Amino acid sequence: MAAGMFLLPLSVLLVLGAPWRAASSQQVPVLLWSSESSLWTSPPGTHGGHVTTDLQLGQYLDTALSNGPRNVLLFLQEKLSIEDFTAFGGVYGNKQDSVFPNLENIMESSPSSLVLPAVDWYAANILPTYLKEKLGVSPLHVDQTTLLELRLNESIPSLLVVRLPYGNSAGIVSTKDILRANDEVIGQVLSTLKSEGVPYTALLTALRPSWVNKENDFAVGSFGRQLLATATPTPTYPPLVFNQTQGIPCMLFWASNIKVFMGQEMDLTNATFRGSDPDITKDSFCNRSGNSMLVLNYNNGLKIVFRLQSRWYPVSGRPWFTLNQVELFNGTVNATFLAPQVNAPSNYSYHCEYVSNLAQHGSLLVRNTSESSPGFTWQLTITDFQIQAFNVTGTKFHYASDCAGFFSPGIWMGLVTTLLFVFILTYGLHMVMSLKTMDRFDDPKGPSISVPQNE
Structure with a gap:
């Protein structure tokens, strides 16, 4: 019943705004909590x-509205993405550097709470309409002042909507400060309800995402960065799959080229993906909630080790993984590289055009100076690097978090050229405005000026 009611306003939007619906491929988070316990007995198995x-989403809300309080509080932010919680939230309960201390405390202390990291944002947009039809009341837009004047009744349903900004047009206040102010508003509103002893169910979501992620389903061979490029065709071999127990995949690795240099260059691409070499079953292991390690043992004695770690971020509702180290072994000679910039949500894979210790390829790998053999020069370059070590559900990668930066060389050239023209224009205007005319002129029809000379 609830699902059908939730789809009814959506069908109207599909008829009236089909182009808008077709383009809405981004997601927003939805956070739910309630003063009533046991509304959601278990997290969604996604x-x-x-x-x-x-x-x-309608099924989750139906459980809350049927069994929980009839006073519903909807915090509707202008823009919000799960990356905001990851970028500005605390890690492992450390709230000192977090801009969401109130929200973190609420989610941890509420009798019932649920975090949906990725919800179709057109579904979040019609939440007021769905809640209006479900509760049978019109939404009332309130702030902290008007909330103090309201007298809520536990037996009478109510729908209160609190609008929260994300940025300002002048750009004077940073996004971090605005999110911190929004968190304070959430804390003050809920403190008011708590002081009045009013049971409630609250939701936090947004009208649209704040982080636009151009992430596609990166199956092997579909890396797609081909605009105005004449690159060589992408290889079509399958990824390297490590199965830990009962033949279930738990780690995926793929690359279009792997090169190692120590005195001489070794191309390991064919040996890695097109032959029986390397052996990955000897030392590799998976731990879906902690550490994972992929070990490539080659027949020539070379060994490459990828050490990955998953860390939990409480407010974002999902862990992120980091490639802590890449180790190279060749007998007694070894090298260790740190890779702090290689990270992504644990339910995503990570992709980058180059993972290398060479400066021309971005230097994502940093040589560990404390290693035992600093006298040897190792170089490692992996092209079209893609790895996933957590939440693997098959032999295809999940959505990929790409390392590509926003400012490409072409954009930098355009910015520098624009700044140069602005400087020239400003200098020319300054010169024109500095010109002065003479305050006196000689009359050509009048008597000439004679200058006496002393003899």
């Missing part, structure tokens, strides 16, 4: 990269 649909 696979990595799962996007909550309007039908599933």
Whole structure:
């Protein structure tokens, strides 16, 4: 019943705004909590990269509205993405550097709470309409002042909507400060309800995402960065799959080229993906909630080790993984590289055009100076690097978090050229405005000026 009611306003939007619906491929988070316990007995069993649909969101809300309080509080932010919690939230309960201390405390202390990291944002947009039809009341837009004047009744349903900004047009206040102010508003509003002893169910979501992620489903061979490029065709061999127990995949690795240099260059691409070499079953292991390690043992004695770690971020509702180290072994000679910039959500894979210790390829790998053999020069370059060590559900990668930066060389050239023209224009205007005319002129029809000379 609830799912059908939730889909009804959506069908109207599909008829009236089909082009808008077709373009809405981004997601927003939805955070739910309530003063009533046991509304959600268990977290939703979703696979990595799962996007909550309007039908599933309606089912979660139906449970809360049927069994929980009838006073519903909707915090509707202008823009919000799960990356905001990761970028500005605390890690492992450390709230000193977090801009969401109130929200973190609420989610941890509430009798019932639920975090949906990725929800279709068109579904979040019609939440006021769905809640209006479900509760049978019109939404009332309130702030902290008007909330103090209201007298809520536990037996009478109510729908209160609190609008929260994300940025300002002048750009004077930073996004971090605005999010911190929004967190204070959430804390003050909930403190008011708590002081009045009013039971409630609250939601936090947004009208649209703040981080636009151009992430596609990166199956092997579909890396797609081909605009105005004449690159060589992408290889079509499958990724390297490590199965830990009962033949279930738990780690995926793929690259279009692997080169190692120590005195001489070794191309390991064919040996890695097109032959029986390397052996990955000897030392590799998976731990879906902690550490994982992929070990490539080659027949020539070379060994490459990828050490990955997953860390939990409480407010974002999902862990992120980091490639802590890449180790190279060749007998007694070894090298260790740190890779702090290689990270992504644990339900995503990570992709980068180059993972290398060479400066021309971005230097994502940093040589560990404390290693035992600093006298040897190792170089490692992996092209079209892609790895996933957590939440693997098959032999295909999940959505990929790409390392590509926003400012490409072409954009930098355009910015520098624009700044140069602005400087020239400003200098020319300054010169024109500095010109002065003479305050006196000689009259050509009048008597000439005679200058006496002394003899």
